[in-house]
Amino acid sequence: FFMLSLIIAAVTIAIVVYLLVKGYYPQAALFIGGLILLTCTWVFGLGTLLPAKTTTHFGGFDVFKVFSDGFASRIGGLGLMLMAIGGFSRYMEHVGASSALFRVFEKPLKHIHNPYLLLGAAFIVEQIMVIFVPSHAGLGLLLMCTLYPILVRSGVSPLSALGVIGCCQFLDVGPGSGNANMAAQVAGMDVSEYFVYYQLPLFIALVVILTFVHMFVQAWWDKREGWKFDPKNVQTFAGTKPAVDVKEAPKIYAILPVIPLFLIIFFSKVAGSAIRMDVVTAMVISTVIAIICELIRYRNLKEVLATFKLFFEGMGKILVSVVSLIVCGEFFAQGLIKSGAMGTLITAADQAGFGLAAMVIVGGLILWLMAFIMGSGNAAFFSFAPLVPPIAKTLGVSTVSLIFPLQVLVSFGRVSSPITAALIAISGIAGVSSFQVAKRTCIPMFVATIVSYAAYFLFWYHP
Numbered sequence: 001f002f003m004l005s006l007i008i009a010a011v012t013i014a015i016v017v018y019l020l021v022k023g024y025y026p027q028a029a030l031f032i033g034g035l036i037l038l039t040c041t042w043v044f045g046l047g048t049l050l051p052a053k054t055t056t057h058f059g060g061f062d063v064f065k066v067f068s069d070g071f072a073s074r075i076g077g078l079g080l081m082l083m084a085i086g087g088f089s090r091y092m093e094h095v096g097a098s099s100a101l102f103r104v105f106e107k108p109l110k111h112i113h114n115p116y117l118l119l120g121a122a123f124i125v126e127q128i129m130v131i132f133v134p135s136h137a138g139l140g141l142l143l144m145c146t147l148y149p150i151l152v153r154s155g156v157s158p159l160s161a162l163g164v165i166g167c168c169q170f171l172d173v174g175p176g177s178g179n180a181n182m183a184a185q186v187a188g189m190d191v192s193e194y195f196v197y198y199q200l201p202l203f204i205a206l207v208v209i210l211t212f213v214h215m216f217v218q219a220w221w222d223k224r225e226g227w228k229f230d231p232k233n234v235q236t237f238a239g240t241k242p243a244v245d246v247k248e249a250p251k252i253y254a255i256l257p258v259i260p261l262f263l264i265i266f267f268s269k270v271a272g273s274a275i276r277m278d279v280v281t282a283m284v285i286s287t288v289i290a291i292i293c294e295l296i297r298y299r300n301l302k303e304v305l306a307t308f309k310l311f312f313e314g315m316g317k318i319l320v321s322v323v324s325l326i327v328c329g330e331f332f333a334q335g336l337i338k339s340g341a342m343g344t345l346i347t348a349a350d351q352a353g354f355g356l357a358a359m360v361i362v363g364g365l366i367l368w369l370m371a372f373i374m375g376s377g378n379a380a381f382f383s384f385a386p387l388v389p390p391i392a393k394t395l396g397v398s399t400v401s402l403i404f405p406l407q408v409l410v411s412f413g414r415v416s417s418p419i420t421a422a423l424i425a426i427s428g429i430a431g432v433s434s435f436q437v438a439k440r441t442c443i444p445m446f447v448a449t450i451v452s453y454a455a456y457f458l459f460w461y462h463p
Contacts, residue, residue, distance in 0.1 A: 008040045009341030013373065016332065020435075030328040030419065031067070037335025038063040047338045066338075067331045074330070079323040082425050083315035084283040085141035086322070088260065089429055090314025091287050092145055094307060095294060096249025097256040101150065104254040115155040115229075116215040119164055122147055123214050126168040127207045129261075136169040136414075138279050140422040142264075143168055144429050145257045157227045158430055160218035163440025166423050167214070170441075170448060171206065171411045172377060173199045179381050183407040186385050187400035198404050202455055209451055210444050217443045253293065259286040287311050321428040322421075326375075329419040333374035356397050360456065363402075364409040368449065371413030375420040381410045397462070405456045412445040412452075 012033050019029035041047050042059035049055070049062040054069065056062050112118045125147070129139055143165045151161040172179035174195055184194035260282040267277035287308075294304045367384060371377045385403065392399040414420050418438035427434040 004044060005046050005340040006344055008037065008044075008046075009336055009339060012036045012335070026419070026434075027324050027328040030325070030332040034067070034328070034331035034333075034335040035063065037332070037339045037341075038066055041335070041339045047340050049338060066334055067327070070330050070334065071327050074323060074327050079319070079326070081135075081138060081279045082141060082322055082326075082421075083318045084280040085138070085145070085260075086318030086425075086429060087311035087314035088283040088287050089141070089145050090317070091290055091307070091311050092257050094310050095253060095256070095290055097253040097290065100249045100251055100253035101146065101257050103251060112154075115151075116160075116219050118151065118154055119156055119160060119218055120211045120215045122151060122161075123164050123167070123211050124207065126165070127203075130169050130173065135279075136420070136422040137425050139168045140165055140426045141429070142261055142279075144426050146261065148426075148430070149257075155229045157218075157222050157229070159225075159227075159432065159436055159440055160222055162426055162430055162432065162437045163218055163221075163444075164214050165426055166437050166441045167210070167415055167444055169411075169422070170210065170415050170445065171199070171203055171408060173203050178378055179407055179410065182382060182385050183400075183403050186388055187398075187403055189400065194400070194404075198400065198460070199408075201459075202408065202452060205455065206448055206451060210448060213444045213447050218440060221440060250297070256286065256290050256293065259289060318425070318428060322425045325419065325424045325428075325434075326421045329375045329421075329424075332419075333376055336370075336374060356395050356402065357457070357461070359391065359395065359402065360405045360461075361453070364406055364453070367406050367410040368413035371410045372417045375414065375417040375424075377410045377414035377420075381407060401460065401462060404460065405452065408452050408456075409449060412449050416442045416445045 015036070016029050016033035019032070020026060038049060042049060042063060049059060049066055050069075054065070056065055112121070126139070126143060129143070148161050148165060151164075152158050174180060180195065180199065181191050184191040187194065260279070263277045263282040263285065264279060265271060267273045267275040291304060291308060294307065295301065298304055363384075367381065370384075371381075384406065388403045388406070389399050392402045395402070415423075416438060417423070418434040423434045423437050423441070427437045
């Protein structure tokens with residue numbers, strides 16, 4: 001059965017990759033992959049599709065219920081957040097707020113004559129923001145509302161800007177990260193201790209190195225693809241067109257795209273506030289404030305209220321292009337997990353008799369690959385983390401010495417994947433393929449992988 005699950009997974013992955021390379025509709029390709037894996041899991045008895053409480057009591061129906069359950073879960077959680085941000089972005093572009101924000105920064109930005117220096121500075125700003133918004137997809141879309149329009153209007157190519165924004169949470173770091181909390185829990189230490197003594201030193205070093213890597217890599221891609229900046233033809237978001245000339249938008253509108261970020265940060269534990277603000281609520285409040293500003297500006301109640309539909313149009317666009325792809329990607333990931341293919345690889349690595357060094361290298365690469373294929377760092381890491389303590393005990397090492405490098409490496413695999421939620425979300429708003437964005441994130445993540453291995457064996461490796 002173990003070998004059978006690996007063979008089925010390998011063939012299915014080959015089919016999905018072939019369909020994606022040939023330009024088939026990505027959602028359909030991933031859905032077919034999940035369908036094949038889950039059907040084989042049921043037919044050959046490779047695993048359980050659903051818990052006893054939610055099963056339909058017929059495996060053929062359970063295959064599709066896995067999809068419907070995943071859709072319901074995503075629509076009410078991450079999906080709603082992405083759609084709300086998409087609706088807010090659409091309205092900001094309509095009222096000219098993105099352009100107004102750029103005009104505020106236009107003078108100081110003119111002193112930075114090299115757009116790639118600006119790109120490097122943007123990457124550093126992103127890493128500071130990760131502390132406040134520990135969500136890869138959430139932070140990516142917030143940056144699409146604020147940072148992305150500034151970058152593309154300053155001479156940065158859209159794909160270079162997306163490559164940097166796609167790496168906004170290249171490492172699951174800090175107390176707000178689910179993977180960091182899981183790693184600390186498994187290692188039996190406080191998450192703040194895990195962050196300060198293990199993650200923070202590596203994180204700071206990687207930020208410095210990747211700042212320069214992004215500057216050179218994005219410049220190389222732009223040159224290779226023949227991109228030229230045309231200030232007369234700047235399009236920030238795909239399929240959006242302001243209702244009025246963006247020059248007419250008052251400069252006070254520059255505040256509007258920043259309001260959600262202010263609300264999320266100010267009403268949080270970080271700011272010491274007892275009030276909590278979630279992303280969706282922040283987006284709705286900010287859109288209402290923008291509508292009030294438009295009412296004051298135009299004094300035409302009927303016409304201004306009619307523009308509220310743009311918010312829902314933006315939500316619908318994200319549902320069709322982004323949320324659907326995330327759901328289909330997770331359906332495919334569920335097939336890999338439930339068929340036992342991922343568990344077989346992990347068990348094989350455990351039983352191979354590796355020492356700590358070999359286990360870190362092989363296990364890290366397996367998790368990197370799992371995260372890349374599934375587009376999810378959480379799914380890959382959460383399936384492996386419970387196995388780490390017994391493996392560490394067998395090797396005679398501390399749990400943290402094994403789980404720390406694995407937790408780091410799984411992040412890089414996720415950020416390199418064209419089906420990860422953040423890359424799908426930001427590419428959907430910009431109107432480009434997530435595969436084009438993944439090309440811009442892969443090289444920096446390969447560098448991060450090499451640097452992390454080197455740093456681990458220099459400073460944390462104690463067999």
